[in-house]
Amino acid sequence: MATLLYRLGRFSYRRARLVIVAWLVVFAATIGGGLALGGQTDETFSIPGTESQVALDQLNALFPAVSGASAQAVVVAPEGAAVTDAGIRDQIDTLERALIGVDGVDSVLGPFDEFADGQVSDDEAVAIVRVQLDGASSDISEETIAALVATAETVDVRVEFAGQVFQDTTVGLTVSEVLGVLFAGAVLIITFGSLRAAWMPLATALIGVGIVVGAILGLAAFLPVSSSAPLLAVMIGLAVGIDYALFILSRHRGQLARGMDPAESAAVAVGTAGSAVVFAGATVIIALLGLLVVGVPFLSVMGVGAAFAVLIAIAAAVTLLPALLGVAGAKLVPREGSRAWKRAHPDATTAPTMGRRWVRGVMKRPVLTSISVVAVLGVLSIPAFSLDLNLPDGGSEPAGSTQREAYDIIADAFGPGTAGPLLVTLDITQTTDILDDLAAIRGELEQVDGVASVSPGIPSPGLETAIFQVAPETAPDDPATKLVVADLRAAGDAIEEEFGTPLAVTGVTAVGIDISTRLTNALVPFGLVVVGLSVVLLMAVFRSVLVPVKAALGFLLSVGSAMGVTVAVFQWGWGAELLHAEPGPILSFMPIILMAVLFGLAMDYEVFLVSGMREEFVRTGEPRRSIEDGFANGARVVTAAALIMFFVFAAFVPEGSGLIKPIALSLAVGIAIDAFVVRMTLGPALMALFGRAAWWFPRALDRTLPDLDVEGEKLRHHRDHRAWAAEQGDAVIVADRLGFEGTDAQLTLVAGPGTRVDLVGEGATRRLAGATLAGYLPPRSGRAVVADAVLPSEAGRASRRVTLVDVSGDRLAPTVTIAALVSERIALAAGYPRGLRRTRRWIARLTTALASLGVEPLGVADPETAVAALDPRRRALVLAAVATLDATPVIVLDHRDDALTGDDIALLDALVQRLAPAPVVRVWGREPGSPAADGALTVDLDSASTLIERSGA
Structure with a gap:
């Protein structure tokens, strides 16, 4: 691998203009193609095979009038008046006529219509107009939504709108992400001490991200793609794209400072640091593709999109970057006496670097350091045991928005469960007395603990199925609502035995609960698959058993701490106002995204730090000196890489979408903890305790696993042989x-x-x-x-x-x-x-x-x-x-x-x-x-x- 990358880097350097033009052509073609195809993101969350999704699909086939998207127009009477007053009722009639005239509206059920049920609050201060739309939520156009909201202007009373179609689940880039890139640029300038060198990692990352976004937009024309998918790809692509180029460019400038020829230095940097980039990126890709085992379509697309972003970042680092180095040539050589020159000549300075002083302090008291780190991270992980997962609902919308106002009004006037009712479907094909059986079944459902109200059963036109609308006593995102869904399904067994009518619980709330349950149950098998594959890969890289196991266990501390901090902020509300966040349940797919991305990035730091230690140990055979020298050589660049990732992820937190904030915060915290606490503190302490045993590797495994040569030993032999032949x-x-x-x-x-x-x-x-x-x-x-x-x-x-x-x-x-x-x-x-x-x-x-x-x-x-x-x-x-x-x-x-x-x-x-x-x-x-x-x-x-x-x- 190192030799192949060496030749690739040499070719890219010598054919710089050709390689740069090729990348720019791909960039323009991908962006242009994605925009031309006009793909639109789809925010519909579903998991095929769950009870709620199967029931919803059956409703769509047998009872489409109730399976499609719906909305609620919430009418609030002026203070001192009631919605039953004649004047207010006239206003409601006017509103109903305006609603039925909107394109895309199938039917409107007013609060005083013949079949209305429970649409007027007990104090008669609030009334609900139910609106049934044509098609699913993803089929409702922005024009239809705008026309619905505009009907409020036709009446003189307050009207707010609720429903999934009004929830803004799309996410996009904001100016704060630009600030994250600027912070990354500042870190690069400080790291290299050169503007000429600092812009190159940014350029390669931005070009790679552009290609990925264009490809995802093109894919969205053929497959349902959540708006979170391109945003996650942007976050990952920016972070790893900058970091991977940073590792190679740092190696290149160090070699230039030691007098190596620029063309040879670029090739060697790609062959050595590039090998570490390839295998570190491989762990990230494995982790992200592990999302496929979860079996959630929208999550699989997110994982594949982010993995593609990492693949493009690797390709840009080993081809586009050396081409840019070829254009710069000898201009990147550090000036003699500069900080970059001094780092390349440690013998020229007497004072040890900060990294060397740090690792010496860690190795001086390895037991105390290890116990302290584990204790602190264990405390930070405690809130993670209170993790409550759910999908966003109206209560998570921004304060002041119409959907949030409507949600709060309904919750106060009718009870929190009315804001997110459940749909109970019945198969009535075997029933001979439909109306009496529906009335009896309604009574059974009303007896379930936690149920506030049950609407009369409504049979479909073909008498194949019937539905009940069930309002729990608790809000859709309340953990108690999950128990209500479970109890309704348990009651369905008795109802089927008594009436011969199979029962299923569905609706937006039930779908969200089923998705959360599926994702929670998938965490363990997902972790085993991803961690298991990556441990094998790391064994092949480091030729060690203890080092990969240490890396995997350290990851558990990092992910537990990141989840704990996220729960404390977004679920418990600690400091939530500083981040403009609404306390509530954590987004269902946050933990699994966190595990996938953080594991890959954590292994990045492990590879870049420990490969240096391994290289020194192979050369000297002295474990403690290898830890110190390897750490000192890689600490600065890993620190810069972690800071860049932290700033890129943290930039998505303050003004980002409510969907992406928990993910961004957990990744930012996870990166900081993993890099600075786990990899750079706990890691050297444990390596010092292991001693020579850290590099023990059974002969059977040594024969079985391929030698990936991340340290570039074979490349050194290759170059030595070439120099010898040239003589x-x-x-x-x-x-x-x-x-x-x-x-x-x-x-x-x-x-x-x-x-x-x-x-x-x-x-x-x-x-x-x-x-x-x-x-x-x-x-x-x-x-x-x-x-x-x-x-x-x-x-x-x-x-x-x-x-x-x-x-x-x-x-x-x-x-x-x-x-x-x-x-x-x-x-x-x-x-x-x-x-x-x-x-x-x-x-x-x-x-x-x-x-x-x-x-x-x-x-x-x-x-x-x-x-x-x-x-x-x-x-x-x-x-x-x-x-x-x-x-x-x-x-x-x-x-x-x-x-x-x-x-x-x-x-x-x-x-x-x-x-x-x-x-x-x-x-x-x-x-x-x-x-x-x-x-x-x-x-x-x-x-x-x-x-x-x-x-x-």
């Missing part, structure tokens, strides 16, 4: 004690363009050597650069630049003709379509070359001759000649020991040189004891293959 001039193959699997043989070689190399050894040993040089087998030891490809880190590139052929042709099918072999090779090598004319032209060239070498072409001149039908000499000539079609700088040729003589090989070698488009290195296999060839570089593989010895050959 050999223009050599095409450079090998130093290159060992092969299955044999004790070693190869040391320097071969320039046009060189012939003879590998002398047993057949199996020669084939192992050839396959290793061609990148098909990993070397057992040593180092090599073949055709500008470093082995083993660039084995794939070597396989594309080395042609490996057995000129004996033993594996050829007997029906393969010369024309078929040549045309297939031309198509594979050059990407040309197969053509008989081109094939015949090349075969004619081959016959001419053979004739010039004194070889009678015989069957070679006929394209339809089967290759296997040729004699061994001519078959080898055809196969060797075909190998030149690849136009690779190296060709490795081998044969059976008894197939060809030394003169035959000399002839084949001459043919290859004549047909190759450029001087090519030819590596021939030759058995021991055969005569040496003139002008050939002979390498004795001098050791019998242990593979042959083991096989008994």
